[in-house]
Amino acid sequence: MNTVAEHIADFLKKYPPFDNLTFEELSEIATNIRVVNLEKYKILFQIDDKLHDCFYVVASGVIHLSVIADAEETLLNKCHEGDIFGLRPFFAKNNYMMTAKAREESIIYAIPIATFRPFVANNPNVLDFLLESFATNTNNPNDKNIRGKLLSDNVVYSDQQSSDMQYFQSLTYNRIPLTTTADAIVMDVAKTMAENLSNSIIICNNNNIPIGIVTHTDMSTKIATGRYPITTTIDKIMSNPVVTVVENISLAEAQLVMLKNNVTHLIATIDGTNQSEVKGIISEHDLIVSQANNPGVLIKQIKRTQSAEDLKQLRNRLTDIIQNSIHKNIPLFHVYNIASEINLALIKRSIELAILDLGSPPARFSWLCIGSQGRKEQLLLTDQDSILVFEDVVPDKYREVKDYFLKLAKRSTANLEKIGYSLCPNGHMGSNTLWCKSLIDWTNQYNSWMNTPGKNSNDLSSIFFDYEMAFGESKIEEAIETVIYKNAKNNTLFFDFLGNDALRNNAPLSFFKKFIVEEEGPNKDKFDIKSRALLPLIDSARLFALSYGIKGVNNTYSRFKQLAIADPRNAEIYINCAEAFLTLSKFRTIEGLKNEDNGQYINLNELNKIDKERLKNALTPMRELEELIKDKFQLTQFS
CATH class of the missing domain: 1.20.120 (Four Helix Bundle (Hemerythrin (Met), subunit A))
Known part of the structure; x- marks a missing residue:
């Protein structure tokens, strides 16, 4: 091995995920690595460039990753020595969705994906790390379409907006698969599969080590078409070698391995190789079933729920998702986004159930979550904070309209309390007559808070400036925002x-x-x-x-x-x-x-x-x- 490759292997060994690989494996990778010198402010790739055939590691210098969102350039991350970036070609087919630019003179190692991929399939720690790095460097608000692209064509995939979790979900699969030996007769095997309602069987040697697999497709393309007689031995029609994985594989890893090898079944073995005992079989159907805990599916279920009691069960599943995410070390920013969408769906459904009870609202309104949910930062079950703003109505209708909205807010907050969100001890809720009022009243309230803060600060809590609309008319929310930013301009006192x-x-x-x-x-x-x-x-x-x-x-x-x-x-x-x-x-x-x-x-x-x-x-x-x-x-x- 040449000294440059040796030097690169030594360097990589110090950083994750390369520290999971042996020096021999790293040496093999290092001989294929290209060294890229970047001058200050030089761009390595930018938004919408075609994907490179490699990903990158910073050997020295600093690389800035940025995106354009709402016509603004946003810095997502700074990559220093040992940091990995540019992982998109590993996980997606579409063009780059961020820009990588040298902040100072930098040396970058370009690692060809074709060289590196074999080391990923059998090393879940390496893949977990790459997935986590990819997620960390993908905090792009416009970057929602890459999620879900890992599935093969015949796997149904749900809601894109909250699918970050599929990368990290654990996988449920058959731990007691059907097995047989190579000399079994096809007719007998077909009977066994039919009796067990199974569409696959693993062929093993005497030590229960997998040597092949036969699926329903093999039976229909090789036996039903007459290419082989039904009296032949099973080894004549089996597919081999088999594709094996470790037992505790995640949903995403299974998807990647299936796609890479173009197979519909994976065999789980003790050590993930085809030299150890069979522990289970994973089919594409298992991938679909495992997505039941996908946030998109959960949100769909919330929308169909008919009672607060059922919503409580679904909220408990959110806790499981959060716990699993933290355990899997998913970047917290992603967990916040997922939890926020689910919390929002729960709040929205609680209000809808209250409206179903009370009848249609007499005026348009907006329910704004304030505080931690208003900031999309509610992971733990904390108390509820909200305000209700209804459109301006003629004076003689005001009392009647406000009464309806107070009733609506009381029912909604009661529903939320049943789900597990305790009532706000400070009374910051739309069910409080102080925080349920018309747009003009709210406008006066914000004017007063912001222009004479000393006098009227008793009831001013800064959480009133963190809001997110859970239900209602977006124009009302926009009107509140306009009032706030108009008052904030050059307001030294505030x-x-x-x-x-x-x-x-x-x-x-x-x-x-x-x-x-x-x-x-x-x-x-x-x-x-x-x-x-x-x-x-x-x-x-x-x-x-x-x-x-x-x-x-x-x-x-x-x-x-x-x-x-x-x-x-x-x-x-x-x-x-x-x-x-x-x-x-x-x-x-x-x-x-x-x-x-x-x-x-x-x-x-x-x-x-x-x-x-x-x-x-x-x-x-x-x-x-x-x-x-x-x-x-x-x-x-x-x-």
Whole structure:
């Protein structure tokens, strides 16, 4: 092996997923790798370019991955030494949907997919890592059409919008397949298959090691057509060698292996090779059945549900999806998107059921989720927050119309409570007469909050600026947005108030970089990750997004990403905050799932040393963010 290839193999061995491969395997890959030198700002590929025959690893330098969304360039990710990017040719057929550009002089290794693919099929850790990297670098709002392309033509695939999960779903398949030996007579085998209602049988040697497979198709194309007599031995018509996989394969891996080998069945064996014992058989039908837990299917079921009790069962399945995603290490941003769509469908159906009870609304209206669901950040079962805005009606109809909507909101929130979303302790719900009113009343409310924040701040909660429409008339939501952004323009007093609000929470770390924990009460010695870490980031992202007039982006992570474009001088701070937000959210979600609560308090004693460091590192960008707020908003009056 030449010294260049040896040097590349040594380099790759240090980084995942290559650390799962032997040095011999890496050496074989390295001899086929091309070395690409990129000058500063040189583009390697851009949106709509034809796919390359390779994927890439950064050997040195920095590569920026960006997309164009809503006429804005959004930075998705920075790839540093050892990072993988450009995985689209592995998983999709359509052109590139992002741009890869060198941020500084860089050296890139181009790894041919044809060379690398054989090492993926038998190594689920490698494939899991590639799938995760692909998902992480695909946070493109326009990039929904690639999901679902992995299925072969005769596998039905559901709803595209929430199909991220199919990459990571576990697979249910037949663990006790039919087996026979090579000398069995075809007629006897056909009888056995018919009696067991099976469309396949595995041919094994005496040690139960697979040597071939016969499917219903083999029977019809080779026996029914008369090419072979029914008295022949089964080995004459079997397909071999068989395609084998490991037992714990995911849905996506199975799809990839089936597509790659152009087969309809896979045989699961103890070690994933055809030299070990048979443990099961996977058919294309199993792929369809395994998609029952697909978010798209779940949303369809929600839409057909007739009671809050049935909705509760479906909400429990969302918890399973979230747990499975966290366990599979799916990027949290994707999990948020999936959970948000399902939560939204549950809220919408709860309102529809209430309307079916009460009869048609007397006026058009909009139900806005506020708070965490308004930001698409609700993974754990937290309390419900909402407002109801109905269109302006003539004065003598006002009381009657408002009464209807209060009843509607009460029934809807009661349905949501049955599903498991507790009522908001602060009463921030459309069922509260304060938060159920006409568009003109809401306009006056926002005018008052934003133009005289000191006077009217008692009932001002900043969550009223995070909203997402769950049901109703989008023009009403747009009218609310117009009022907010009109009032925000050059409104120093309002930003002074919000800026101080964002800084009101106590610091998460002491001067000596120790976690500041609760001193008394039931959560003594625990770390309040919600108040000390997440809320300051949420509040700051909202504050800056409003001040830069960034509309239609309510999610904290996305707000920081957009801010990096709006304010390039401070882009690094915003990107660090975006990553910190995801890390902290994951800590909270894991804690909440473990204790079946809202995950607010972290028991630091249960964290290992690495996790404690990760948690601490995620808190470091907050100091710079605090300085940025003080500098930009010149806080005075409410300090």
